[in-house]
Amino acid sequence: AQTVTQSQPEMSVQEAETVTLSCTYDTSENNYYLFWYKQPPSRQMILVIRQEAYKQQNATENRFSVNFQKAAKSFSLKISDSQLGDTAMYFCAFMLNRDDKIIFGKGTRLHILP
């Protein structure tokens, strides 16, 4: 069975700083995808970034980038130049290429301080 672990329940950083959220996962499969979802106080989840396991290059989306270490089964999210609007709950998630379900971690609550 696949599992996703987020070891940081809560984090706070000052506005404009860079912050890294950690995620580890466990699987015996080779073909899968990893995701970071953002859930702001409004509660509506949105996809931040997606990484395909067979791609060595780390995915980036503007200020958001990942550090994907396949051998270590690690998938961290880096937010550069953090903004107040980045305050949210962030979920790391996993999906097998052959499956139809996403497995979510427990989340990291991120506070961006003015």
Next chain:
Amino acid sequence: NAGVTQTPKFRVLKTGQSMTLLCAQDMNHEYMYWYRQDPGMGLRLIHYSVGEGTTAKGEVPDGYNVSRLKKQNFLLGLESAAPSQTSVYFCASSWGVNPTDTQYFGPGTRLTVL
């Protein structure tokens, strides 16, 4: 486009009462999902549907039933509510089941069972 909408936004039930949560999407998506989110936990899949007239069990299906009579709607029913079903419920939809098919989430329904 409204995207994914959920009705109602909040509801309080007494133990043993029944209710139906409605999810609607206007993106012509084939796939729809119901998740629950509990404090300190990630989203867990309750039921999902791969097309009109189909339903399938997710990770935590007990105590819930679903129906997908129309492509745009996915209903989640609680026949006899229990306090353990107090949670925030999210609906999501996607074009397909591939990991490259982004799931779009609704704003959630907060349900309290007394």
